[in-house]
Amino acid sequence: MAIDTISNVAIFIASVFLIIGIKRRHHTFVAPWVFVVAICVVLNLLKLIPNQETLLQSLVSVAIQVIIWYPIFSLYQELRKTTVNPGDDYDACPTKEPSADGEAYPQKTDDNTPTETDNPTEMGH
Numbered sequence: 001m002a003i004d005t006i007s008n009v010a011i012f013i014a015s016v017f018l019i020i021g022i023k024r025r026h027h028t029f030v031a032p033w034v035f036v037v038a039i040c041v042v043l044n045l046l047k048l049i050p051n052q053e054t055l056l057q058s059l060v061s062v063a064i065q066v067i068i069w070y071p072i073f074s075l076y077q078e079l080r081k082t083t084v085n086p087g088d089d090y091d092a093c094p095t096k097e098p099s100a101d102g103e104a105y106p107q108k109t110d111d112n113t114p115t116e117t118d119n120p121t122e123m124g125h
Helices: 002-024 027-048 055-082
Strands: none
Touching: 002 027, 002 055, 027 055
16 A cells, blocks of 8 residues: 555656656656656556456556556657757747748747747738
8 A cells, every 4th residue: 555655656746747848848857757657567567466356457457557658658769869958949838829821930040049930020010
């Protein structure tokens, strides 16, 4: 029972980091969730050995955990390859709407100077 409580608290904390990691698109915040849930799946598999009465229910539970874990693990691997450096000016939640001409969100140049799509009202639109 104490292990269940500890694992639930660990999963909750790791889930908070997961949300932050997805929002910031940074793998180091996603990693705790990936590893905590993987450890919980292994512990649940180990609990199957002495408890044969609820084998089917436990196997279904582990299968659901793996089905939930795998896409996040895939995202973690993708983010490890493409993580934005902390010094980069990345906005995970852009506040500007796409322009009327169908252009996506405003772009910045390498030197962080605004382009003409950054503020269409100043360009006479």
